Amino acid sequence: MSTGSSVALTDAQREEYNPFLSMQKGFNTAADYLGLDEGLREVLRSPDRELTVYLPVMMDDGGVRVFTGYRVQHNFSRGPCKGGIRFAPDVNIDEVRALSAWMTWKCSVVDVPFGGGKGGVICDPREMSAGELERLTRRYTASIMDILGPDRDVPAPDMNTNEQTMAWIMDTYSMHVRNTTTAIVTGKPLAIGGSRGRTEATGRGVMISCREAMKKIGLRPEDTRVVVQGSGNVGGIGALLLYREGYKIISLSDMYGSVYREEGLDVPAVLAHLREHRRLEGYTDAEHRPNAGQLEVDCDLLVPAATENQITSENADRIKAKLIVEGANGPTTAKASEILHQRGVVIVPDILANAGGVTVSYFEWVQDRMGYFWTEEVVNSRLEQVMVKAFNEVYSTAEKYKVSLRTAAYILSIERVASVYHLRGIFA
Numbered sequence: 001m002s003t004g005s006s007v008a009l010t011d012a013q014r015e016e017y018n019p020f021l022s023m024q025k026g027f028n029t030a031a032d033y034l035g036l037d038e039g040l041r042e043v044l045r046s047p048d049r050e051l052t053v054y055l056p057v058m059m060d061d062g063g064v065r066v067f068t069g070y071r072v073q074h075n076f077s078r079g080p081c082k083g084g085i086r087f088a089p090d091v092n093i094d095e096v097r098a099l100s101a102w103m104t105w106k107c108s109v110v111d112v113p114f115g116g117g118k119g120g121v122i123c124d125p126r127e128m129s130a131g132e133l134e135r136l137t138r139r140y141t142a143s144i145m146d147i148l149g150p151d152r153d154v155p156a157p158d159m160n161t162n163e164q165t166m167a168w169i170m171d172t173y174s175m176h177v178r179n180t181t182t183a184i185v186t187g188k189p190l191a192i193g194g195s196r197g198r199t200e201a202t203g204r205g206v207m208i209s210c211r212e213a214m215k216k217i218g219l220r221p222e223d224t225r226v227v228v229q230g231s232g233n234v235g236g237i238g239a240l241l242l243y244r245e246g247y248k249i250i251s252l253s254d255m256y257g258s259v260y261r262e263e264g265l266d267v268p269a270v271l272a273h274l275r276e277h278r279r280l281e282g283y284t285d286a287e288h289r290p291n292a293g294q295l296e297v298d299c300d301l302l303v304p305a306a307t308e309n310q311i312t313s314e315n316a317d318r319i320k321a322k323l324i325v326e327g328a329n330g331p332t333t334a335k336a337s338e339i340l341h342q343r344g345v346v347i348v349p350d351i352l353a354n355a356g357g358v359t360v361s362y363f364e365w366v367q368d369r370m371g372y373f374w375t376e377e378v379v380n381s382r383l384e385q386v387m388v389k390a391f392n393e394v395y396s397t398a399e400k401y402k403v404s405l406r407t408a409a410y411i412l413s414i415e416r417v418a419s420v421y422h423l424r425g426i427f428a
């Protein structure tokens with residue numbers, strides 16, 4: 001159930017599905033373990049800055065439409081804000097706020113020197129031409145550029161934005177400041193300062209998280225049946241890398257439906273079909289099913305890699321997986337996390353599991369600033385080191401405090417950000 005669902009929600013559901021409240025619950029639990037004082041809690045819970053912009057865009061039919069966009073900078077105490085920009089019809093300020101805060105905790109979990117930021121524009125990219133998307137992206141960039149900069153806030157792709165979007169942002173920013181500023185965004189095409197390995201980085205980080213968690217649980221790839229929700233940058237690439245490691249991917253979905261094959265899907269063939277047809281529909285070597293119930297399919301490992309609020313108090317009891325590795329941001333509500341934790345289901349939380357993307361974004365930013373580019377092997381092996389170290393640090397924090405991996409990830413990351421405030425002081 002996404003927050004943008006047209007189904008009327010009860011008050012309890014509205015509260016459960018509010019990603020900002022969900023983030024705050026995770027934060028508060030961890031802050032209690034750390035014994036953080038109320039003043040610092042308030043600072044860390046609140047975004048630093050929120051910008052709402054209204055964007056006139058010339059449409060192909062000659063008319064002008066005004067779109068609403070946001071950029072939220074949650075915290076930049078550890079370095080420039082870092083976080084993606086999403087284009088979707090159900091973008092809202094609470095979602096962008098939560099995603100922005102999650103970026104602060106995510107950068108801290110993997111210990112990259114960034115704070116958290118996030119942006120979004122309310123639009124339906126499926127109904128827009130490339131020209132309309134380019135004009136929208138450029139206008140959005142121009143409207144938020146006062147708060148952007150390689151040392152201030154460095155956007156990246158997120159849902160429905162990609163390398164091309166980043167190229168437009170980089171160009172628009174560069175035209176305004178009168179020099180080519182490659183380090184203003186990450187996730188760019190290679191030819192204009194992108195990093196090798198960035199496109200696959202989030203999926204690769206998900207794969208590494210699965211592998212490390214499986215070692216702890218005692219599962220072997222060849223015995224593991226996997227369900228992946230979403231087949232975009234994170235889900236598609238994550239599924240492919242897991243498939244190459246010998247996992248059996250039995251179900252994969254996109255927003256229109258899912259494909260299922262008990263013996264395991266031929267993931268490269270499914271992705272080739274997707275590249276050609278842009279949806280799973282029509283793929284021949286699998287059973288087609290509606291999305292409802294996909295997460296409840298009997299499997300060992302579940303990778304929700306589509307959007308938030310997919311595992312809720314309504315379906316948590318029906319989830320069969322022993323291990324959930326969160327490719328998406330916020331796919332499990334706080335209430336559902338609690339239910340699953342009680343049931344002994346291990347969840348590798350989003351702020352750890354999908355941190356491969358921001359880690360290689362950091363590598364990209366470093367390479368842009370040095371003007372010296374690394375090989376894919378160097379990028380992948382540094383990513384591997386960062387992810388394994390972060391996983392083990394979160395795991396040992398969970399053992400130390402006897403808490404879930406999610407609470408442990410929050411404890412570790414909040415402790416790091418709090419220590420910066422202890423050193424720098426609060427400018428109050």
Ligand code: NAD
Binds near residue numbers: 157235
């Ligand atoms: P994407 O647009 O490339 O892919 C999203 C996929 O999810 C598509 O296949 C889409 O059809 C599918 N989808 C959407 N709603 C669905 C639904 N209700 N059921 C089933 N499938 C659905 O987006 P992405 O970049 O892969 O991002 C996915 C998630 O991962 C988001 O939560 C995003 O914030 C998070 N994330 C992305 C990155 C990154 O580097 N791209 C990094 C960290 C986290």
